[in-house]
Amino acid sequence: MARLPYLPHTDADIQAMLDKIGVKKLDELYSDVPAEFLHKGVYALPPAMSEQEIRDCFASLEAMNAKLKVFVGAGAYDHYTPAVIPYLCARSEFLTAYTPYQCEISQGTLRYIFEYQSLICALTGLDVSNASLYDGPTAAAEAMKMAVACTRKKTRVLLSRGLLPHVMEVVETYARFHGVQIGYVPVMNGQTCPNCLKAELAKDDVAGVIVPSINRYGIVEDHTGFADAIHAQKGLLIEYCDPSALAVVKTPGEWDADIAIGDGQPLGLPLSYGGPYVGFMAVKKEHMRKMPGRIVGQTVDKEGRRVFVLTLQAREQHIKREKATSNICSNESLMALWVTIYLSLMGPEGLKEVNKLSTDGAHYLYGELLKTGQFEEVFPGKPFLKEFVLKPKQAGLQERLEKAGFFAALPTEEGYVSFCVTEKRTKAEIDALVKAVKEG
Amino acid sequence: MKYYDKLIFECSREGRCGYSLPRNAFPAAGELPAALRRQAPLALPQVSEPDVVRHYTNLSQMNFGVDTGFYPLGSCTMKYNPKINEEMAALQGFQGLHPLMPARLTEGACKVYEEMDKALAAITGMYKFTFAPCAGAHGELTGLMLMRQYHINRGDLKRTKVIVPDSAHGTNPASAAVCGLEVVEVKSLANGRIDVEALKPLLTDEVAGIMMTNPNTLGLFETEIGTIAALVHAAGGLLYYDGANMNPLMGVVRPGDMGFDIMHLNLHKTFSTPHGGGGPGSGPVGVARKLVDCLPAIRVSAFHGNFGVILRAYAYILALGQEHLRKVGQYAVLSANYIKESLKDVYKLPIEGVCKHEFVFDGLINDGAHDDVPGATTLDVAKRLLDYGFHAPTIYFPLLFHQALMIEPTETESKETIDAFIEVMRKIAAEAAQDPNILHDAPHNTPISRPDETTAARNPILKYQENS
Incomplete structure (x- = not known):
């Protein structure tokens, strides 16, 4: 049988390693597994393909898709997508690195995340960005959780009916299990209805309100008075944005929003049938320590040089376990690089x-x-x-x-x-x- | 690697540009009303294309990836990322698909999902997979939602607790909390396995299930899994399998056969897709037949998950096929045991015996502490490894050992690489015994030295400001 080129082990290597371990056969390395759990049948997988066969297989699959x-x-x-972006993102030092836990050999990743955070703050007009979330809808779900965590006694989060349907569905799923009640603000005349919002706020249980900067009908919404009304009863205004459009439309910062969220996909990410995309989140400084996900900060090394590290980690799952602000660990780092290069070029x-x-x-x-x-x-x-x-x-x-x-x-x-x-x-x-x- | 100090903002000059856009052939649309327009200046950098390319190339050169060298990061399965996978994921016929295109337009993509579902079911013994989760922790959360939904569908509403071993990945309890479940911790025995006797009294009718990874985070197979599965099921609970540690079981053991009802896989670990410096990953969740009805109620991401990552994993599975699957598991386990046996005379091995894909040392046997000089810690060993051109293992996890050093070599490293790593680990142990200060001051040969993390957290600087 042909060898798999990804596996360097020769027969002599295997024998030498088995000798060192003190066992005779590879199977003995599973001597701790009860016999009943060792798989005895044949795995129902196709026969191994050569690289050319993989290429041919993908070509035939690709041809089954419509080109519209x-x-x-x-x-x-x-x-x-400018050509520079996939070219640079394919550099193996970026592509094949893990999360930058060892900062001394991860300054490349840490620096671009710092740049990404700076760019997201510049677009949204808010103070602090994290290192990325999975996608727009999960960013909205994280913002929903964050609103409840920031406002403590409030238990309800309002969604504008102007949000995209899939954003609402993801937030509703998270809310159902996280124990957050969801309320709705209808759309009247093509825009999130201010009077309906005020009626809901009067119930005094609203932790946050998620409204679209541009709604599902493509209309640029007017949120005049929203922040004041929401802040008056100590809730958070959360703006769901198209980050590309933030170059021209009023920013979450200008609407006095507390949290800006959305999907970074419009910033030059390929459609790719829905992913990988990248969720973004920026917040006002006072909410920084309630933010989910990784954050990169600037500091100095022993020689006093400017360097970058993962910081404020006391919010995160690997330190706080069940008390963390979120369970997120891997995010969409390479897509954050994609966005960073896109914004630099544009x-x-x-x-x-x-x-x-x-x-x-x-x-x-x-x-x-x-x-x-x-x-x-x-x-x-x-x-x-x-x-x-x-x-x-x-x-x-x-x-x-x-x-x-x-x-x-x-x-x-x-x-x-x-x-x-x-x-x-x-x-x-x-x-x-x-x-x-x-x-x- | 050399230190490079710039940020993209510092490369910016008024009037430069890095874009090329088509001529505008349309009549001008009316302006947005002033009240809806951005008033704030847009402080993006202004940089030419060559500047951008050089800047990010320079940044990349301060980074270490799997293509650079050995990355024995425990629980992260940093195996080689095949290059054909990248090319397949970049095919225009996949990249150009809009996620809302109906199935009649995306038959090729749908076929990939079908084939992936079949392959993962075959490898794991689960019945059906959802590909919506974008990472491992996202898979855990999705799996726990499915667990709760299962009980809810049966009208069993009081099951709001989940049992998590003290050795579990941090994401396990965190995912449980996001899912609204109360975490009940079960202790490990001195041999590193779950204490079955301690588990028994925890299995009340309020328990939704248990989260386990097998082998566990010490790299040890949970030998009592058959008993545990029977106990949990008898108590009306479900078993969740954290697939972060699936690699050693490839082609040898299937989680479904061990009694697990729900599991996730990390395609960016076990199935060779690149980790990208922290994502994109993909965390498909597999369920047993009895949970299939729960799937439609759970929507956890925008569209169909991280399709680009799924394409890469599919190319890998095609390369493995039936023939090579088993070698992945076996060689990963072989390499881990080989390193363990080669180093256990200089690093403390808290639990003897055969390990699976990874194992944990509890620091140095002789840390060199003398007089006023403190001994070399696990952090010091990790930093010194960087000087010798290796990535560090996972450190201070699992929490069961104070000086935990968790090593996972994977199946794609050659014996020569592994031997070189062993030699360096021995050299570091000798250095520590002689003069621990060499380690305290490490790393010496990296682009930067140890950072001041305290100041970073106390006075956070989290974005670029001019003259900062």
């Missing part, structure tokens, strides 16, 4: 330009679609950037557009269809999409 132009967002955005002007291109493209599509006469406006005049919903006059639009080569017109539960345009979509592609709509 993506005109859908809804929590995952098809923004452009800079302030690039990120604004990405927003401008996406927004102009989306508004162009919106206008062209209305001209076809096949849609009704749902929220006329409401401000949006790259994403919007319309009400189609005919059913089955998504399937028809698939046949024309587009993933577009994602149905929502209200019977609308949702579209999204990023800077990757050309005018020619948009015109072709509109043509396909017209031709029915």
Whole structure:
């Protein structure tokens, strides 16, 4: 049988090692396992493949997937990834390292996490960021837990119905087991309803409120008065954001939010069928010690040089066990590097330009679609950037557009269809999409 | 490795840019209302593409990865990460898939999930896997939610406690707390195994189940697992298997056969996907048939989990196939026992006997303490290893031993590498006996020396500020 190239052991090596241990056969190394638990049958796995066969297998699987132009967002955005990012993230010193527990040989990881934290603070306008969480929805769930931990006696967390459905579902799952009650604030006229929020707050049991900076209909929300109302009864305002859009929309810091959360995916991460992505969280300084996850801080070494370490670890599971602020251990470090390099390349002007291109493209599509006469406006005049919903006059639009080569017109539960345009979509592609709509 | 001091912000010059975007072919959309616009300046760096490449290349050179050298980090299974896996995960036909695409558009991706489910079920003896969890601790939490859901579905609402051994990974009790479960600790015996007699009185009708890893964090097989499983099941509880220590069982023992009802796997440990400096991982959770109905009620991540990581693990499983699976477990165990036997005359081995993929020393036998000079600690040994070009083992875990030094070599290290490690560990022991100060001051040859961690925590500087 051919050897597996990942295993260096020769027969002579194995024999020498067995001799040192003082056993005769490899099987004897399992002498402590009761015989009834040693697997006797054959493992139902395919025969081992050579590298070429693996390649062929993946090529045939890849060919089974449709290749469509993506005109859908809804929590995952098809923004452009500059070539530099995968190139640098593939460097094995980053890719094959563990968590930076030995800081003397992990300054690369620690420095980029420090940069990542700084960039997330710059985008959100808040004081302190952690080193990353799994994704946007779990970041929201962590914020929900954090609100309860920060406000102690309050037991309920409110979710705006404007949040993406999968964000709400994850928060609801965590809340059910963590023992947190969930309440809801409805959307009225395309935006989280301020009066409904105030009515819920009047019950005086609200630990925190999670609202979308840009909601599931693509509308940029106005949160004037939210922070004051929530803070008046000692709850936390939590803003769920698209970090790319924070280059142009009012920041959580400017809304006086206590916590900003969201998914870093729009910052140049490939769609990759939903992951790996990266959850981010930034908070006001007073909540720093209640924050989940790893945090990197700056200090000096014995020679007085600027160095970086994991810090405030007294919050974490490996120290505090069941009293930790969260159970998170591995997070999405390499994707935080991805985001860090993306933001470094784009800079302030690039990120604004990405927003401008996406927004102009989306508004162009919106206008062209209305001209076809096949849609009704749902929220006329409401401000949006790259994403919007319309009400189609005919059913089955998504399937028809698939046949024309587009993933577009994602149905929502209200019977609308949702579209999204990023800077990757050309005018020619948009015109072709509109043509396909017209031709029915 | 050499010290490099810059942060990306310090490479920034007004007017530079590192992006290339298409010409805007659209009419300008109207501006956002002023009340909804960002007013604050956007303090991102302004850097050219070559500057970015050089900066991050310099940062990478202060890092140590598995491709750099031996990484015997206990409980972390730092095995070689095959390069074909990276290429397969980067295929455009997978990377370009939107997560909300219906199955009719993603048949290839769906097939990967199906095949992975079958393969992991075969390897572990579980019935069905969910791939939603993004890491090991996330898998634990998901598994505990499933455990609670199982009891809830049966109307058994009082089961709100979970038993966790004192040797467990820190994530176990932390995950239990997030899941709203009360942690009840069960003690270990002097031989490092769970004390079955101490377990018996804990098994009340309020217990949802027990979390175990087998082999445990001392690298020892829980020989009484058959009895424990029978006791827990008889008391109406379920058994959770923490798959962080699955590597030695590959191809030899299946958690499902030992009586476990729920488990997670760390694809970034056992299934060779790179750890990425702290993720992305993937923590698929497998359940026994009786728990399948509980799966739909639990949604723990955005979409389908970390698909890119799952693709890598699938490529690894294809390379292993039926033929090589067993070698993974066997060689991992062989290497661990070989190191243990080669060093136990200079490092304290608290529990004799065959180990599995890892083992724990309790510090040096002769730490060199004399007169006013304190002896060399496990931290000192770890730091001195860095000088000799090895990553340190896991230190001060498990908590059962004060000077714990936990070594896991994995199956992908050659005998020469392992022998070199053994030689250095012996040399360090000799140095300690002679002059522990050499170790106290270590590391000497790394880009930085030991940091002032106290100041870091007392006066936290957590983001870049100009002139800081």
